[in-house]
Amino acid sequence: MLNLHVLTKDxxxxxxxxxxxxxxxxxETPIFMPVGTQGTVKAVNKxxxxxxxxxxxxxxxxxxxxxxxxxxxLNEAGGLHEFMNWQKPILTDSGGYQVFSLSxxxxxxxxxxxxxxxxxxxKHFFTPSKVIDIQRSIGSDIMxxxxxxxxxxxxxxxxxxxxxxxxxxxxxxxxxxxNSSPLYGHNQFLFGIIQGSVYKxxxxxxxxxxxxxxxxxYAIGGLAVGEPAEIMYEMINFTxxxxxxxxxxxxxxxxxxxxxxxxIERGVDMFDCVMPTxxxxxxxxxxxxxxxxxxxxxxxxxxxxxxxxxxxxxxxxFSRAYLRHLxxxxxxxxxxxxxxxxxxxxxxxxEQAREHIKQGDFQNWKSEIIxxxxxxxxxxxxx
RNA sequence: GUGAGCGUAGCUCAGUUGGUUAGAGUAUCAGGUUGUGGCCCUGAGGGUCAUGGGUUCAAUCCCCAUCGCUCACC
Numbered sequence: 369m370l371n372l373h374v375l376t377k378d379x380x381x382x383x384x385x386x387x388x389x390x391x392x393x394x395x396e397t398p399i400f401m402p403v404g405t406q407g408t409v410k411a412v413n414k415x416x417x418x419x420x421x422x423x424x425x426x427x428x429x430x431x432x433x434x435x436x437x438x439x440x441x442l443n444e445a446g447g448l449h450e451f452m453n454w455q456k457p458i459l460t461d462s463g464g465y466q467v468f469s470l471s472x473x474x475x476x477x478x479x480x481x482x483x484x485x486x487x488x489x490x491k492h493f494f495t496p497s498k499v500i501d502i503q504r505s506i507g508s509d510i511m512x513x514x515x516x517x518x519x520x521x522x523x524x525x526x527x528x529x530x531x532x533x534x535x536x537x538x539x540x541x542x543x544x545x546x547n548s549s550p551l552y553g554h555n556q557f558l559f560g561i562i563q564g565s566v567y568k569x570x571x572x573x574x575x576x577x578x579x580x581x582x583x584x585x586y587a588i589g590g591l592a593v594g595e596p597a598e599i600m601y602e603m604i605n606f607t608x609x610x611x612x613x614x615x616x617x618x619x620x621x622x623x624x625x626x627x628x629x630x631x632i633e634r635g636v637d638m639f640d641c642v643m644p645t646x647x648x649x650x651x652x653x654x655x656x657x658x659x660x661x662x663x664x665x666x667x668x669x670x671x672x673x674x675x676x677x678x679x680x681x682x683x684x685x686f687s688r689a690y691l692r693h694l695x696x697x698x699x700x701x702x703x704x705x706x707x708x709x710x711x712x713x714x715x716x717x718x719e720q721a722r723e724h725i726k727q728g729d730f731q732n733w734k735s736e737i738i739x740x741x742x743x744x745x746x747x748x749x750x751x
Numbered sequence: 752g753u754g755a756g757c758g759u760a761g762c763u764c765a766g767u768u769g770g771u772u773a774g775a776g777u778a779u780c781a782g783g784u785u786g787u788g789g790c791c792c793u794g795a796g797g798g799u800c801a802u803g804g805g806u807u808c809a810a811u812c813c814c815c816a817u818c819g820c821u822c823a824c825c
Contacts, residue, residue, distance in 0.1 A: 405787050427786075465786045486788085517786075561786090592785045620786040627785075642787040649789050665780065696779095703789060 370584035382635030391554035397637035431463025447507030460508035497544035513541035527565035557584035575610035608635035644710035680712035
C-alpha cells in the first residue's frame with residue numbers, strides 16, 4: 369500500500385506538500401514528472417536529469433515500449449530501470465491515451481481495445497490485464513490502469529458510457545494487479561484514473577467507482593484536451609474533493625506552468641506534460657519573465673543567458689544568441705540545451721511551490737508568478 | 752570560333768497556344784503545440800519574369816539585339 373505522507377496543508381486552499389516512498393526512492397510532492405515515453409527523456413542525458421534538473425521520477429509509456437523494443441527485450445534487460453539505467457522511480461502510462469490519440473483504427477470492446485500500431489500497422493489487442501502484464505515487464509514503480517480518455521467536446525451520453533467502461537476496466541485492472549507479481553523483486557503500485565469529461569455527476573461517479581477498489585493513488589484524466597482552462601480548473605477542484613487525503617493525486621498530461629500552479633492550489637500532487645520537452649525542441653523556452661521564442665531574429669545578437677535568474681547548465685554556460693544559432697543551424701545541441709532548461713524550470717517551479725506551501729504564502733506567490741510570466745507574454749504578442 | 756539550349760522569389764523549379772493581382776517546394780520572418788514522432792499545423796514578407804528595343808488593344812510568353820550560364824563540336 370502506498371501512502372502519501374502529508375507534511376503541510378495550506379490554510380487558505382487545498383494545496384499540500386508531502387512525499388511518498390517507492391522501491392526506487394522517495395518522491396516529494398507536488399512534483400512534475402519529465403516525460404520519457406520511449407525509455408528516454410528526449411534529448412536529455414541521465415546525468416543532467418539527475419543532477420541539474422533534479423528529476424525525482426520520470427514517466428514512460430506502456431504502448432510505446434510494448435511496440436518497441438517489446439516486452440521480450442525488457443524482460444531480458446531486467447526491466448526498464450536497468451535498461452535505461454535510471455535507478456529512481458518510474459511511472460508508466462497505460463497506453464490508453466496513445467490508443468486513442470495515435471491509432472487510426474481502433475475498436476472499443478467491453479473487455480479491451482483493438483488497435484493498429486502507428487509504426488507498422490500491425491493489429492494488437494489491449495486488455496486491462498494485458499496492460500498490467502506489460503507494466504510488470506517494464507517494472508515501473510507506479511503502473512496506470514487502462515482507461516479511455518474522452519475527447520473534447522464530448523456529449524453526455526458518450527462520456528457516460530465511456531466512464532462506465534473505464535470503471536469496469538478498473539475492476540479488471542485491479543484483479544490482474546492482485547493476481548500478478550513483480551518480476552524484478554521490487555514492489556509496484558497501481559493508480560486508477562478518474563474520467564467523466566466535463567460533467568460533475570460523472571466525475572463524482574467515476575471517483576466513487578474507483579475509490580471502492582482502493583488503488584494506491586488516483587489520477588484525473590481526460591482534461592487539457594481542448595476545454596477552456598476555467599472549465600479544467602473547475603473540474604479539478606470538484607474532483608479532488610472526492611480523492612483521499614492520504615493517496616497521491618495525479619493530474620495527467622498537464623500542463624502549462626500556470627495550469628500546474630492552479631491545480632496545486634486545488635489539491636493536486638503529481639503532474640506530467642510533454643510541453644517542457646516538446647516545446648524545447650521547437651525553440652519555445654519558459655523563463656521567469658515569460659516565454660522566449662528562441663528562433664526569433666531579435667536574439668541574433670543577444671548574448672545574455674536565456675534566463676538571468678536561472679542556474680541551470682544552459683543558462684550558466686550559453687547565450688541566447690548561441691542557442692538561436694544552434695536552432696537556425698538545426699544542431700542537435702539546441703534540443704538538448706533547451707530541454708535541460710525547460711525541465712529545470714518546471715522542477716524548480718514545483719520545488720518553489722513546495723517551499724511556499726510550507727511558508728504559508730502559496731497563493732500570493734502563485735499569483736505573482738502567473739502575473740510575471742503571462743503579462744510578459746501578452747506584451748510579447750502585442751509587440 | 753561554330754551550333755544548340757537555358758536565364759521567372761535568397762535557392763531549386765512550375766507556368767502562360769499572348770488576356771484580372773505570376774505560383775510551388777525550400778529558405779527567411781512570426782504564431783501554435785497539454786497521459787511526445789526532433790514530427791506537424793497556421794500565417795506573413797519576398798518578383799522590373801536577365802537587359803534594351805520591336806510587333807500588338809495587350810508581352811514574362813512572339814521577333815531582334817546585347818549580356819550571362821551550360822552542353823556539343825572545331
